[in-house]
Amino acid sequence: MLMRVLTQLVAVVALLTLVSLAAFVGRYRLRDTRTEWRSRVRAAAPIAVVLAVVLLGNSVARHLVPELSWMIGWNLTWPIYDLEGQFIIWLQSQATPTLTAYFSFVYIYGYVFLLVFPVLAYFALSNTRPLRELLTAYTLNxxxxxxxxxxxxxxxxxxxxxxxxxxxxxxxYPQYQHLTRQVNRNTNVFPSLHTSLAATVAFLAYRTRTVYPKWFVVATVLAVSVAVSTMYLGIHWLIDVLAGIALAHASVALAGQFVGRWSLSERLNGRVPAVSDTGDDNAPQEAHSSDRSGSHSAHNRE
Amino acid sequence: MLAGTASATVAASGCIRQFRTTVNRDGIDQLSISITTVPADSDRESIQLTRAIRESLEAAGMDVSIEMKAQEEFLRTVLVNHDFDVYVANHPGGDPDSLYESLHSQYVDEAGWQNPFGFANLAFDDLLEGQRSADDEDREAAVATTLEAFAAEQPFVPICVPQEYRLARTDRFDGWDADLAPTALAYLGLEPTEEGIESLRLVHTDARLSENLNPLSVEYRDAGTITELLYDSLAVAVPHEERITGWLADDWTWTDGTMSVELREDVTFHDGERLTAEDVAFTYRFLADTTLGETDVPAPAPLFRGRVAAVDEIDVVDDGRLEFSFGVGEPAAERALSVPILPEHVWRPRSEPATASGVRVAAGTTEALVTGNVPPIGSGPFAFVDVEERDHVSFERFDEHFTRRTSVSLPEPTVERLRVAIDPRSASAIEVINGNDADVTNRPLESYVVDDVLETTPEDVGVLESPSRRFYHLGFNARKAPFSNPRFRRVVAGLIDKAWLVEDVFDGYARPTAVPVTAEWTPESLAWDGADPETPFLGTDGEVDVSAAAAAFEEAGFQHDGDHLRVRR
Structure with missing residues (x-):
């Protein structure tokens, strides 16, 4: 059962990603990526390793967290319900089969696509800073x-x-439960990680909107849909979603601080500016070469 | 001048006295309580009942909040730590004699399903003891008197008995017996429909089974069906006959209140050690006190407390024979034979107090009560193979089990393997059965799916409708005011519209009840006659009549200002 659902997920996300690569990234960036991928991988490797370690640690910790929480945690279900229970009831009353199908699709497929695609899209840029910020923000989330x-x-x-x-x-769609059960525990709803990761992608898409203007629009629509879907499907409260957005904001801000400051690859590379992503008529200004030397460029910040 | 001062002093002291009398009277505030229960993932009906009851209590002028806890955490809070106001849950139920451990005052301070309510009433104790020592003829009358006293006192409020539905694949096995469904016997004696079916696949909607396999754990066991397959008992209940039949015990005879039990020959545990009368005697001593008398505070095994307490003395005659003497009547005594027999060589070391580094563990907590018991070693028809948390538990047939012998005519394990897959919700459990990825749902389906199941079950799947002993109830913590007051409890019972809840929460797949026993034991005076015979609902269609509720509280001696119920703190 799990295998079938997983296969389906991989197929759908792969399809969405391929279409989006063609639509948003374009031939020229992909061509450059073929020649430059080694140096980009080198630049992003350290944070990718950190993210992998955190994800692995997370899968172990998931078994321990509920046990720990019941000993030291605050049980906030009732205060949250008391504060905003009516909102979820109202949202639920808007349910139609079409909306349910849309939000279920977004919650599972749209979400995974939203997290996977920017990794590839930013990898296709000569400037690796957005990619490193993205991976750092995921880790922080x-x-x-x-x-x-x-x-x-x-x-x-x-x-x-x-x-x-x-x-x-x-x-x-009972089959989805096999998927989400692998990832989520039912006491872990505050904050909504679905929302925070989706919002993280949207915030970073805003920063890179001059490079990928269409992706910024798509990412925003998807991120909002993911946030609404978690409430529509009865998985999260509004407070969880708001906390998720706050967490995303904090993660993106911190990632901006960290990237460049503790950059291993730059020390190894001796601060030599790499080849920038020139020759791309879509986005001439995308290579923030000033970033690579560690100082922050202001024009793309919120 | 002096007189003036004196009279001023007198006046002032009078004033202060009045002030003191006024201020030092405790305030009368709105009653504020919290209902403890489990989330929908653990028990969908409990939380729905809880919210409906909250509405009613709020309408009657209380301030009510709900506290949700994970299933094992809930059981620990309510049954072990007694840290609650009221709770809503599913009770495992049982023979009327189980009321003895549920409500006898000698158990108020113990952990487990024995008297979690803290209910203590000497007259009621006498009735409980009376039904316990009654023999077959007098028992029905004794039980009826006890139940009438129960209804008057309302130590807890029984709400309804759910109907149990399970799904089973009839194309893979023959011999599904709905009457057996809640017991381990249901999985023995099944006939595979064709050659080559060597594995029985259960789907279980509760992950706790994959986290702990301790037959003594009150937090992790419900029906205990799976641990019954791992551990044999001396006798097992046969639902058809309302009697028990010998299992590990080959035979037993009664002489003057002493029961002489003969064990089957050459029985071994899964690890190859022989099971002897010493193991049986050890088990009863151990369940009565898991510290084995090593500490000042005894630590009985909560799940089997009442059954083991019926045993006065055990003598080992020889390897295969024991003598039990009982302080109770025969029907209650035979219940004592249904406890799991534990291997002494595994469990004796577990009489040590449990330790958790850095934490002071409550006295009376032994290793035996908190161990996860993996791998479990019993003597039962199936032996443990492996477990993966929140995924599955698997077993293999224990080929040496006595039911496999040609000389024994008891249901036996017919398949080589038994696998329990964990699937947390009914909807997907049904899909697993319909897709032929499992043979039977081990736990009853939640009632909201029953309508669909009855309509759309495929041809190769049978629906088993079983009698239930479980019942939903509202438990009071009688250790706290005002729940200690039977008048108060009776008014609260009148705020619960049981018939309406059965329709609203259970889609009608339950039976409202005034007593915590099966229909056969319900006396005529307390039979459901369209309304609760003892505490009829104060309102209509789930809607509380506020003025009637206020009047009932006033009559019970409480203050109600029309909007709020006020109690002295």
């Missing part, structure tokens, strides 16, 4: 999110109001 999970115990709307929030996703 997972790390800070895990810390919050330890301290906050909260069940999502579907656990408190099973009949209103008719666990739309799992009852309409």
């Amino acid at each position: 997972y790390t800070l999110g895990l810390v919050l999970y330890v301290f906050v115990i909260a069940y999502g709307p579907r656990n408190l109001m099973p009949e209103l929030v008719d666990a739309l996703l799992y009852d309409t």
